Amino acid sequence: MDRFKGRPKHRSKMDSNEVEKNAYLDNELALMDKLGMESKLVTDDLDTLLDNDKDLLIRVEELKAQFHDRAKTPFSTEEDADDIYDADEHGARSQQIISARSDAGNKEVIPPENFSHVCGEIYRSSFPRPENFTFLRDRLKLKSILVLIPEEYPAENMSFMEETGIELFQVGMSGNKEPFVNIPSDLLTKALEVVLNPANHPILIHCNRGKHRTGCLVGCIRKLQNWSLTMIFDEYRRFAFPKVRALDQQFIELYDDTGIIKLATENNWLSVEW
Amino acid sequence: MSITENRQDDDDEDVICLDEEIETGHSKLTILHPPNERIVPPLNFCPVERYLYRSGQPSNVNFPFLLNLKLKTIIWLANEEPQDALLEFCDEHNIQLQFAAINPDGGEDDNPWDGLTEHSIRNALQSIVNSENYPLLVCCGMGRHRTGTVVGCLRRLMGWNLASVSEEYRRFTGSRGGRILVELLIEAFDIKSVEIDREKAPNWLLTALS
Numbered sequence: 026m027d028r029f030k031g032r033p034k035h036r037s038k039m040d041s042n043e044v045e046k047n048a049y050l051d052n053e054l055a056l057m058d059k060l061g062m063e064s065k066l067v068t069d070d071l072d073t074l075l076d077n078d079k080d081l082l083i084r085v086e087e088l089k090a091q092f093h094d095r096a097k098t099p100f101s102t103e104e105d106a107d108d109i110y111d112a113d114e115h116g117a118r119s120q121q122i123i124s125a126r127s128d129a130g131n132k133e134v135i136p137p138e139n140f141s142h143v144c145g146e147i148y149r150s151s152f153p154r155p156e157n158f159t160f161l162r163d164r165l166k167l168k169s170i171l172v173l174i175p176e177e178y179p180a181e182n183m184s185f186m187e188e189t190g191i192e193l194f195q196v197g198m199s200g201n202k203e204p205f206v207n208i209p210s211d212l213l214t215k216a217l218e219v220v221l222n223p224a225n226h227p228i229l230i231h232c233n234r235g236k237h238r239t240g241c242l243v244g245c246i247r248k249l250q251n252w253s254l255t256m257i258f259d260e261y262r263r264f265a266f267p268k269v270r271a272l273d274q275q276f277i278e279l280y281d282d283t284g285i286i287k288l289a290t291e292n293n294w295l296s297v298e299w
Numbered sequence: 300m301s302i303t304e305n306r307q308d309d310d311d312e313d314v315i316c317l318d319e320e321i322e323t324g325h326s327k328l329t330i331l332h333p334p335n336e337r338i339v340p341p342l343n344f345c346p347v348e349r350y351l352y353r354s355g356q357p358s359n360v361n362f363p364f365l366l367n368l369k370l371k372t373i374i375w376l377a378n379e380e381p382q383d384a385l386l387e388f389c390d391e392h393n394i395q396l397q398f399a400a401i402n403p404d405g406g407e408d409d410n411p412w413d414g415l416t417e418h419s420i421r422n423a424l425q426s427i428v429n430s431e432n433y434p435l436l437v438c439c440g441m442g443r444h445r446t447g448t449v450v451g452c453l454r455r456l457m458g459w460n461l462a463s464v465s466e467e468y469r470r471f472t473g474s475r476g477g478r479i480l481v482e483l484l485i486e487a488f489d490i491k492s493v494e495i496d497r498e499k500a501p502n503w504l505l506t507a508l509s
Binding site: 163164253260 | 336337338339340342343344345346347348349350367368369434457458459460462463466467470471503506507
Protein backbone atom coordinates (compact mmCIF):
# COMPACT_ATOMS: atom_id res chain seq x y z
CA MET A 26 0.00 0.00 0.00
CA ASP A 27 2.97 2.29 0.45
CA ARG A 28 3.00 3.19 -3.17
CA PHE A 29 -0.42 4.86 -2.90
CA LYS A 30 0.74 7.10 -0.10
CA GLY A 31 0.62 10.25 -2.15
CA ARG A 32 -3.07 9.94 -2.96
CA PRO A 33 -5.25 12.18 -0.85
CA LYS A 34 -8.26 10.51 0.75
CA HIS A 35 -10.78 13.04 1.92
CA ARG A 36 -13.72 10.72 1.75
CA SER A 37 -15.92 12.61 4.16
CA LYS A 38 -16.07 15.74 2.06
CA MET A 39 -16.82 14.14 -1.30
CA ASP A 40 -20.26 13.70 -2.76
CA SER A 41 -21.40 10.19 -3.60
CA ASN A 42 -20.42 10.42 -7.29
CA GLU A 43 -16.91 11.28 -6.41
CA VAL A 44 -16.73 8.52 -3.87
CA GLU A 45 -17.81 6.02 -6.50
CA LYS A 46 -15.35 7.32 -9.03
CA ASN A 47 -12.52 7.18 -6.53
CA ALA A 48 -13.46 3.71 -5.38
CA TYR A 49 -13.23 2.67 -9.05
CA LEU A 50 -9.85 4.32 -9.37
CA ASP A 51 -8.69 2.61 -6.19
CA ASN A 52 -9.67 -0.71 -7.68
CA GLU A 53 -7.78 0.01 -10.89
CA LEU A 54 -4.66 0.96 -9.01
CA ALA A 55 -4.89 -2.08 -6.81
CA LEU A 56 -5.35 -4.16 -9.94
CA MET A 57 -2.23 -2.81 -11.47
CA ASP A 58 -0.48 -3.49 -8.24
CA LYS A 59 -1.64 -7.11 -8.40
CA LEU A 60 -0.44 -7.37 -11.97
CA GLY A 61 2.93 -6.06 -10.96
CA MET A 62 2.65 -2.91 -12.99
CA GLU A 63 3.73 0.58 -12.11
CA SER A 64 0.93 2.49 -10.43
CA LYS A 65 1.86 5.77 -12.08
CA LEU A 66 -0.19 4.62 -15.06
CA VAL A 67 -3.53 6.33 -15.18
CA THR A 68 -6.80 4.72 -16.14
CA ASP A 69 -6.59 5.68 -19.84
CA ASP A 70 -3.24 3.97 -20.21
CA LEU A 71 -4.65 0.82 -18.74
CA ASP A 72 -7.49 0.76 -21.28
CA THR A 73 -5.07 1.15 -24.19
CA LEU A 74 -2.87 -1.53 -22.75
CA LEU A 75 -5.74 -3.95 -22.34
CA ASP A 76 -6.95 -3.40 -25.91
CA ASN A 77 -3.56 -4.57 -27.13
CA ASP A 78 -3.14 -7.55 -24.81
CA LYS A 79 -5.98 -10.10 -24.70
CA ASP A 80 -4.35 -12.29 -22.04
CA LEU A 81 -3.90 -9.35 -19.77
CA LEU A 82 -7.51 -8.36 -20.36
CA ILE A 83 -8.72 -11.79 -19.20
CA ARG A 84 -6.59 -11.66 -16.07
CA VAL A 85 -7.81 -8.17 -15.30
CA GLU A 86 -11.44 -9.19 -15.73
CA GLU A 87 -10.95 -12.13 -13.37
CA LEU A 88 -9.34 -9.95 -10.75
CA LYS A 89 -12.06 -7.36 -11.14
CA ALA A 90 -14.71 -9.97 -10.56
CA GLN A 91 -12.96 -11.02 -7.36
CA PHE A 92 -12.80 -7.45 -6.13
CA HIS A 93 -16.43 -6.76 -6.77
CA ASP A 94 -17.54 -9.99 -5.17
CA ARG A 95 -15.63 -9.13 -2.09
CA ALA A 96 -17.13 -5.66 -2.02
CA LYS A 97 -20.59 -7.20 -2.14
CA THR A 98 -20.25 -9.42 0.94
CA PRO A 99 -21.82 -7.81 3.97
CA PHE A 100 -18.90 -8.70 6.22
CA SER A 101 -16.60 -6.06 4.84
CA THR A 102 -18.41 -2.86 5.64
CA GLU A 103 -22.06 -3.24 6.51
CA GLU A 104 -22.21 -5.04 9.79
CA ASP A 105 -19.90 -6.48 12.38
CA ALA A 106 -19.22 -10.13 11.56
CA ASP A 107 -20.29 -10.95 15.11
CA ASP A 108 -23.78 -9.71 14.47
CA ILE A 109 -24.37 -12.00 11.55
CA TYR A 110 -25.58 -15.48 12.11
CA ASP A 111 -23.59 -18.01 10.11
CA ALA A 112 -25.53 -21.24 9.70
CA ASP A 113 -22.61 -23.26 8.34
CA GLU A 114 -20.30 -22.32 11.15
CA HIS A 115 -23.07 -22.97 13.66
CA GLY A 116 -23.66 -26.53 12.47
CA ALA A 117 -20.08 -27.56 11.80
CA ARG A 118 -18.66 -26.65 15.17
CA SER A 119 -21.49 -28.32 17.04
CA GLN A 120 -21.10 -31.58 15.16
CA GLN A 121 -17.48 -31.67 16.16
CA ILE A 122 -18.13 -31.02 19.81
CA ILE A 123 -21.04 -33.40 20.12
CA SER A 124 -19.23 -36.33 18.54
CA ALA A 125 -16.17 -35.67 20.67
CA ARG A 126 -18.27 -35.63 23.82
CA SER A 127 -20.39 -38.67 23.17
CA ASP A 128 -17.13 -40.56 22.78
CA ALA A 129 -16.06 -39.48 26.20
CA GLY A 130 -19.41 -40.43 27.73
CA ASN A 131 -19.27 -37.11 29.52
CA LYS A 132 -22.06 -36.03 31.83
CA GLU A 133 -21.00 -32.39 32.05
CA VAL A 134 -23.38 -29.75 30.79
CA ILE A 135 -22.32 -26.96 28.46
CA PRO A 136 -24.11 -23.65 28.95
CA PRO A 137 -24.05 -21.40 25.86
CA GLU A 138 -21.31 -18.79 25.69
CA ASN A 139 -21.98 -15.55 27.54
CA PHE A 140 -24.71 -17.28 29.53
CA SER A 141 -26.05 -15.64 32.65
CA HIS A 142 -29.04 -15.37 34.91
CA VAL A 143 -30.68 -11.93 34.53
CA CYS A 144 -33.43 -11.96 37.14
CA GLY A 145 -36.42 -14.03 38.14
CA GLU A 146 -36.67 -16.73 35.49
CA ILE A 147 -35.06 -14.66 32.75
CA TYR A 148 -31.74 -15.78 31.25
CA ARG A 149 -29.41 -14.43 28.56
CA SER A 150 -26.81 -16.01 26.29
CA SER A 151 -25.27 -16.17 22.83
CA PHE A 152 -26.82 -18.31 20.08
CA PRO A 153 -27.44 -21.78 21.59
CA ARG A 154 -25.84 -24.63 19.67
CA PRO A 155 -26.86 -28.28 19.75
CA GLU A 156 -24.28 -29.04 22.47
CA ASN A 157 -26.13 -26.57 24.73
CA PHE A 158 -29.57 -28.16 24.27
CA THR A 159 -29.26 -30.53 27.25
CA PHE A 160 -28.45 -27.58 29.48
CA LEU A 161 -31.43 -25.57 28.24
CA ARG A 162 -33.83 -28.48 28.56
CA ASP A 163 -32.72 -30.22 31.76
CA ARG A 164 -31.25 -27.39 33.78
CA LEU A 165 -33.17 -24.27 32.84
CA LYS A 166 -36.33 -26.16 31.88
CA LEU A 167 -37.11 -23.38 29.42
CA LYS A 168 -40.63 -22.56 28.40
CA SER A 169 -39.68 -20.06 25.73
CA ILE A 170 -36.82 -18.49 23.82
CA LEU A 171 -36.73 -14.92 22.54
CA VAL A 172 -34.37 -14.48 19.60
CA LEU A 173 -33.32 -11.00 18.53
CA ILE A 174 -31.86 -11.74 15.11
CA PRO A 175 -33.82 -11.20 11.88
CA GLU A 176 -32.44 -14.36 10.17
CA GLU A 177 -34.38 -17.60 10.00
CA TYR A 178 -33.93 -19.91 13.01
CA PRO A 179 -31.75 -22.95 12.17
CA ALA A 180 -33.48 -26.28 11.56
CA GLU A 181 -31.70 -28.18 14.35
CA ASN A 182 -32.76 -25.56 16.90
CA MET A 183 -36.31 -25.63 15.56
CA SER A 184 -36.61 -29.38 15.86
CA PHE A 185 -35.12 -29.29 19.38
CA MET A 186 -37.78 -26.78 20.38
CA GLU A 187 -40.55 -28.80 18.83
CA GLU A 188 -39.40 -31.91 20.71
CA THR A 189 -39.26 -30.13 24.02
CA GLY A 190 -42.27 -27.86 23.48
CA ILE A 191 -40.28 -24.64 23.92
CA GLU A 192 -42.00 -21.69 22.30
CA LEU A 193 -40.03 -19.41 20.00
CA PHE A 194 -40.51 -15.64 19.90
CA GLN A 195 -38.64 -13.69 17.28
CA VAL A 196 -38.15 -9.95 17.38
CA GLY A 197 -35.63 -9.42 14.60
CA MET A 198 -33.43 -6.37 14.98
CA SER A 199 -30.10 -5.49 13.46
CA GLY A 200 -27.51 -4.23 15.90
CA ASN A 201 -26.71 -0.60 16.73
CA LYS A 202 -23.89 -0.25 14.27
CA GLU A 203 -22.47 3.13 13.52
CA PRO A 204 -23.27 5.32 11.76
CA PHE A 205 -26.95 5.01 10.97
CA VAL A 206 -28.34 1.62 11.87
CA ASN A 207 -30.48 1.83 14.96
CA ILE A 208 -32.64 -0.49 16.97
CA PRO A 209 -36.08 1.13 16.85
CA SER A 210 -37.57 1.71 20.29
CA ASP A 211 -40.89 0.05 19.47
CA LEU A 212 -39.11 -3.21 18.60
CA LEU A 213 -37.47 -3.13 22.01
CA THR A 214 -40.84 -2.55 23.63
CA LYS A 215 -42.22 -5.54 21.75
CA ALA A 216 -39.33 -7.67 23.00
CA LEU A 217 -39.79 -6.48 26.59
CA GLU A 218 -43.47 -7.36 26.38
CA VAL A 219 -42.49 -10.97 25.68
CA VAL A 220 -39.75 -11.07 28.30
CA LEU A 221 -41.71 -9.56 31.18
CA ASN A 222 -44.77 -11.75 30.71
CA PRO A 223 -44.57 -14.46 33.43
CA ALA A 224 -46.60 -16.77 31.19
CA ASN A 225 -43.44 -17.15 29.05
CA HIS A 226 -41.05 -17.97 31.90
CA PRO A 227 -38.49 -19.47 32.18
CA ILE A 228 -37.28 -17.59 29.13
CA LEU A 229 -33.89 -17.29 27.42
CA ILE A 230 -32.98 -14.11 25.50
CA HIS A 231 -30.31 -14.43 22.87
CA CYS A 232 -28.93 -12.86 19.69
CA ASN A 233 -25.77 -14.05 17.98
CA ARG A 234 -23.01 -13.37 20.51
CA GLY A 235 -25.21 -12.28 23.39
CA LYS A 236 -23.34 -8.99 23.52
CA HIS A 237 -25.04 -6.11 21.78
CA ARG A 238 -28.72 -6.68 21.09
CA THR A 239 -29.16 -8.88 24.15
CA GLY A 240 -27.15 -6.33 26.13
CA CYS A 241 -29.49 -3.53 25.03
CA LEU A 242 -32.54 -5.52 26.04
CA VAL A 243 -31.12 -6.49 29.44
CA GLY A 244 -30.09 -2.85 29.92
CA CYS A 245 -33.70 -1.84 29.42
CA ILE A 246 -34.84 -4.47 31.94
CA ARG A 247 -32.39 -2.95 34.41
CA LYS A 248 -33.92 0.45 33.69
CA LEU A 249 -37.28 -0.96 34.70
CA GLN A 250 -35.59 -2.18 37.88
CA ASN A 251 -34.47 1.43 38.45
CA TRP A 252 -30.77 0.69 38.27
CA SER A 253 -28.51 3.72 37.94
CA LEU A 254 -27.29 4.12 34.35
CA THR A 255 -23.67 3.85 35.43
CA MET A 256 -24.18 0.35 36.73
CA ILE A 257 -26.33 -0.61 33.74
CA PHE A 258 -23.47 0.42 31.44
CA ASP A 259 -21.02 -1.46 33.62
CA GLU A 260 -23.01 -4.65 33.21
CA TYR A 261 -23.44 -4.01 29.48
CA ARG A 262 -19.68 -3.64 29.09
CA ARG A 263 -18.93 -6.79 31.07
CA PHE A 264 -20.90 -8.86 28.58
CA ALA A 265 -19.97 -6.91 25.43
CA PHE A 266 -16.24 -6.97 26.18
CA PRO A 267 -14.08 -6.45 24.14
CA LYS A 268 -16.56 -5.07 21.61
CA VAL A 269 -18.30 -2.36 23.56
CA ARG A 270 -20.42 0.03 21.49
CA ALA A 271 -21.07 3.55 22.69
CA LEU A 272 -24.18 3.58 20.54
CA ASP A 273 -25.71 0.69 22.48
CA GLN A 274 -25.18 2.50 25.76
CA GLN A 275 -26.70 5.61 24.26
CA PHE A 276 -29.65 3.55 23.11
CA ILE A 277 -30.24 2.17 26.60
CA GLU A 278 -30.15 5.69 28.01
CA LEU A 279 -32.48 7.16 25.40
CA TYR A 280 -34.95 4.28 25.27
CA ASP A 281 -38.38 5.66 26.14
CA ASP A 282 -39.87 3.23 28.63
CA THR A 283 -43.21 4.96 29.23
CA GLY A 284 -44.99 2.60 26.81
CA ILE A 285 -43.70 -0.60 28.38
CA ILE A 286 -44.15 0.73 31.93
CA LYS A 287 -47.80 1.47 31.18
CA LEU A 288 -48.33 -1.97 29.68
CA ALA A 289 -46.43 -3.78 32.43
CA THR A 290 -48.28 -1.90 35.16
CA GLU A 291 -51.63 -2.79 33.62
CA ASN A 292 -50.62 -6.45 33.60
CA ASN A 293 -49.12 -6.29 37.07
CA TRP A 294 -45.65 -7.33 35.83
CA LEU A 295 -43.84 -4.71 37.90
CA SER A 296 -41.72 -4.67 39.89
CA VAL A 297 -39.55 -7.16 38.04
CA GLU A 298 -39.01 -10.11 40.35
CA TRP A 299 -35.60 -11.18 41.57
CA MET B 300 -4.80 1.92 15.97
CA SER B 301 -2.81 0.35 18.77
CA ILE B 302 -2.37 3.75 20.38
CA THR B 303 -6.11 4.35 20.59
CA GLU B 304 -6.60 0.92 22.05
CA ASN B 305 -4.05 1.64 24.73
CA ARG B 306 -5.84 4.84 25.56
CA GLN B 307 -9.04 2.91 26.07
CA ASP B 308 -7.27 0.54 28.40
CA ASP B 309 -5.99 3.45 30.41
CA ASP B 310 -9.50 4.81 30.75
CA ASP B 311 -10.59 1.45 32.04
CA GLU B 312 -7.83 1.50 34.58
CA ASP B 313 -8.94 4.88 35.87
CA VAL B 314 -12.37 3.57 36.60
CA ILE B 315 -11.01 0.55 38.36
CA CYS B 316 -8.45 2.45 40.46
CA LEU B 317 -11.19 4.20 42.33
CA ASP B 318 -12.37 0.91 43.67
CA GLU B 319 -8.99 -0.66 44.07
CA GLU B 320 -8.08 2.15 46.41
CA ILE B 321 -10.93 1.11 48.59
CA GLU B 322 -9.82 -2.48 48.48
CA THR B 323 -6.29 -1.70 49.51
CA GLY B 324 -7.47 0.80 52.08
CA HIS B 325 -5.56 3.85 50.81
CA SER B 326 -8.60 6.02 50.74
CA LYS B 327 -12.27 5.63 51.15
CA LEU B 328 -14.46 7.32 48.68
CA THR B 329 -17.96 7.49 50.00
CA ILE B 330 -20.96 8.31 47.88
CA LEU B 331 -23.82 8.93 50.24
CA HIS B 332 -26.75 9.46 47.90
CA PRO B 333 -27.76 7.39 44.91
CA PRO B 334 -29.01 9.32 41.86
CA ASN B 335 -32.65 10.33 42.11
CA GLU B 336 -35.00 7.39 42.41
CA ARG B 337 -32.36 5.11 41.02
CA ILE B 338 -30.79 2.22 42.86
CA VAL B 339 -27.15 1.26 42.60
CA PRO B 340 -26.09 -2.39 42.69
CA PRO B 341 -22.65 -3.08 44.17
CA LEU B 342 -19.66 -3.32 41.85
CA ASN B 343 -19.57 -6.48 39.74
CA PHE B 344 -23.04 -7.43 40.93
CA CYS B 345 -24.71 -10.32 39.11
CA PRO B 346 -27.27 -12.99 39.88
CA VAL B 347 -25.67 -16.44 39.93
CA GLU B 348 -28.77 -18.57 40.39
CA ARG B 349 -32.23 -17.83 41.75
CA TYR B 350 -31.79 -15.90 45.05
CA LEU B 351 -28.01 -16.34 44.92
CA TYR B 352 -25.99 -13.24 44.03
CA ARG B 353 -22.35 -12.19 43.71
CA SER B 354 -20.66 -8.77 43.99
CA GLY B 355 -17.81 -6.66 45.29
CA GLN B 356 -17.95 -5.11 48.74
CA PRO B 357 -21.25 -3.25 49.16
CA SER B 358 -21.05 0.28 50.53
CA ASN B 359 -23.59 2.91 51.67
CA VAL B 360 -24.72 3.78 48.21
CA ASN B 361 -25.71 0.14 47.56
CA PHE B 362 -27.82 -0.44 50.66
CA PRO B 363 -31.18 0.59 49.16
CA PHE B 364 -30.47 -1.85 46.35
CA LEU B 365 -29.55 -4.66 48.73
CA LEU B 366 -32.82 -4.17 50.60
CA ASN B 367 -34.62 -5.10 47.37
CA LEU B 368 -32.93 -8.48 47.44
CA LYS B 369 -34.28 -9.22 50.93
CA LEU B 370 -30.99 -10.89 51.81
CA LYS B 371 -30.79 -13.34 54.65
CA THR B 372 -27.08 -14.03 54.48
CA ILE B 373 -23.93 -12.35 53.17
CA ILE B 374 -20.76 -14.41 52.79
CA TRP B 375 -17.72 -12.17 53.11
CA LEU B 376 -14.66 -13.82 51.61
CA ALA B 377 -11.88 -12.17 53.57
CA ASN B 378 -10.16 -12.33 56.91
CA GLU B 379 -10.27 -8.63 57.62
CA GLU B 380 -13.55 -7.05 58.57
CA PRO B 381 -15.56 -5.25 55.90
CA GLN B 382 -16.37 -1.53 56.26
CA ASP B 383 -18.20 -0.58 59.45
CA ALA B 384 -21.15 0.61 57.41
CA LEU B 385 -21.72 -2.90 56.09
CA LEU B 386 -21.50 -4.40 59.58
CA GLU B 387 -24.08 -1.90 60.82
CA PHE B 388 -26.31 -2.52 57.83
CA CYS B 389 -26.30 -6.27 58.44
CA ASP B 390 -27.00 -5.69 62.13
CA GLU B 391 -29.87 -3.37 61.45
CA HIS B 392 -31.57 -5.64 58.93
CA ASN B 393 -30.90 -8.98 60.58
CA ILE B 394 -28.64 -10.20 57.82
CA GLN B 395 -26.28 -12.92 58.86
CA LEU B 396 -22.72 -12.01 57.90
CA GLN B 397 -20.52 -15.06 57.46
CA PHE B 398 -16.75 -14.78 57.37
CA ALA B 399 -15.26 -17.43 55.16
CA ALA B 400 -11.76 -16.70 56.34
CA ILE B 401 -9.07 -16.95 53.74
CA ASN B 402 -6.59 -18.44 56.12
CA PRO B 403 -7.88 -19.12 59.62
CA ASP B 404 -4.32 -19.10 61.02
CA GLY B 405 -3.17 -16.03 59.14
CA GLY B 406 -4.63 -13.49 61.56
CA GLU B 407 -3.54 -9.91 60.97
CA ASP B 408 -0.93 -11.00 58.46
CA ASP B 409 -3.55 -12.13 56.01
CA ASN B 410 -2.73 -10.71 52.62
CA PRO B 411 -5.75 -9.67 50.59
CA TRP B 412 -3.94 -10.81 47.45
CA ASP B 413 -3.67 -14.37 48.65
CA GLY B 414 -6.17 -16.70 47.14
CA LEU B 415 -8.61 -18.86 49.02
CA THR B 416 -7.67 -22.24 50.44
CA GLU B 417 -9.56 -25.46 49.76
CA HIS B 418 -10.79 -25.20 53.31
CA SER B 419 -12.25 -21.71 52.96
CA ILE B 420 -13.87 -22.54 49.60
CA ARG B 421 -15.53 -25.57 51.17
CA ASN B 422 -16.77 -23.41 54.06
CA ALA B 423 -18.39 -20.97 51.68
CA LEU B 424 -19.90 -23.71 49.51
CA GLN B 425 -21.29 -25.45 52.56
CA SER B 426 -23.41 -22.33 53.19
CA ILE B 427 -24.33 -21.97 49.52
CA VAL B 428 -25.75 -25.49 49.20
CA ASN B 429 -28.11 -24.83 52.11
CA SER B 430 -31.26 -22.99 51.05
CA GLU B 431 -31.94 -21.96 54.65
CA ASN B 432 -29.36 -19.22 54.07
CA TYR B 433 -31.19 -17.76 51.08
CA PRO B 434 -31.46 -15.13 49.61
CA LEU B 435 -27.68 -15.09 49.73
CA LEU B 436 -24.93 -12.71 48.53
CA VAL B 437 -21.34 -13.88 48.06
CA CYS B 438 -18.84 -11.02 48.00
CA CYS B 439 -15.23 -9.94 48.44
CA GLY B 440 -13.37 -6.65 47.97
CA MET B 441 -13.89 -6.34 44.23
CA GLY B 442 -16.08 -9.33 43.47
CA ARG B 443 -13.45 -10.70 41.13
CA HIS B 444 -11.07 -13.42 42.20
CA ARG B 445 -12.22 -14.73 45.57
CA THR B 446 -15.89 -14.54 44.66
CA GLY B 447 -14.98 -15.94 41.25
CA THR B 448 -13.20 -18.89 42.86
CA VAL B 449 -16.21 -19.83 44.97
CA VAL B 450 -18.69 -19.38 42.11
CA GLY B 451 -16.36 -21.34 39.83
CA CYS B 452 -16.24 -24.26 42.27
CA LEU B 453 -20.03 -24.10 42.59
CA ARG B 454 -20.33 -24.33 38.79
CA ARG B 455 -18.15 -27.41 38.81
CA LEU B 456 -20.34 -28.88 41.52
CA MET B 457 -23.25 -28.24 39.17
CA GLY B 458 -21.50 -30.13 36.40
CA TRP B 459 -20.58 -27.21 34.13
CA ASN B 460 -17.77 -27.86 31.68
CA LEU B 461 -14.55 -26.12 32.63
CA ALA B 462 -14.39 -23.82 29.61
CA SER B 463 -17.74 -22.26 30.57
CA VAL B 464 -16.61 -21.93 34.19
CA SER B 465 -13.48 -20.11 33.06
CA GLU B 466 -15.45 -17.85 30.72
CA GLU B 467 -17.75 -16.82 33.53
CA TYR B 468 -14.86 -16.22 35.94
CA ARG B 469 -13.02 -14.03 33.45
CA ARG B 470 -16.10 -11.98 32.68
CA PHE B 471 -15.76 -10.45 36.15
CA THR B 472 -12.01 -9.98 36.37
CA GLY B 473 -11.75 -6.59 34.63
CA SER B 474 -9.02 -5.36 32.32
CA ARG B 475 -6.20 -7.18 34.10
CA GLY B 476 -7.73 -10.50 33.21
CA GLY B 477 -8.03 -13.77 35.05
CA ARG B 478 -5.46 -15.46 37.23
CA ILE B 479 -4.22 -18.86 36.27
CA LEU B 480 -3.83 -19.79 39.94
CA VAL B 481 -7.51 -19.17 40.56
CA GLU B 482 -8.44 -21.36 37.62
CA LEU B 483 -6.10 -24.12 38.77
CA LEU B 484 -7.70 -23.95 42.20
CA ILE B 485 -11.16 -24.27 40.63
CA GLU B 486 -10.08 -27.17 38.43
CA ALA B 487 -8.40 -29.01 41.29
CA PHE B 488 -11.13 -28.45 43.87
CA ASP B 489 -12.54 -31.73 45.16
CA ILE B 490 -16.27 -31.28 44.62
CA LYS B 491 -17.04 -34.50 46.46
CA SER B 492 -15.82 -32.92 49.68
CA VAL B 493 -18.91 -30.69 49.84
CA GLU B 494 -21.66 -32.34 51.83
CA ILE B 495 -25.07 -31.72 50.35
CA ASP B 496 -28.21 -32.26 52.38
CA ARG B 497 -30.88 -32.89 49.74
CA GLU B 498 -33.62 -31.78 52.12
CA LYS B 499 -32.07 -28.33 52.32
CA ALA B 500 -30.48 -27.89 48.87
CA PRO B 501 -31.87 -25.17 46.58
CA ASN B 502 -34.02 -26.44 43.69
CA TRP B 503 -31.56 -25.57 40.94
CA LEU B 504 -28.90 -27.60 42.71
CA LEU B 505 -31.16 -30.63 43.01
CA THR B 506 -31.89 -30.30 39.30
CA ALA B 507 -28.17 -30.20 38.60
CA LEU B 508 -27.48 -33.27 40.74
CA SER B 509 -30.30 -35.43 39.43
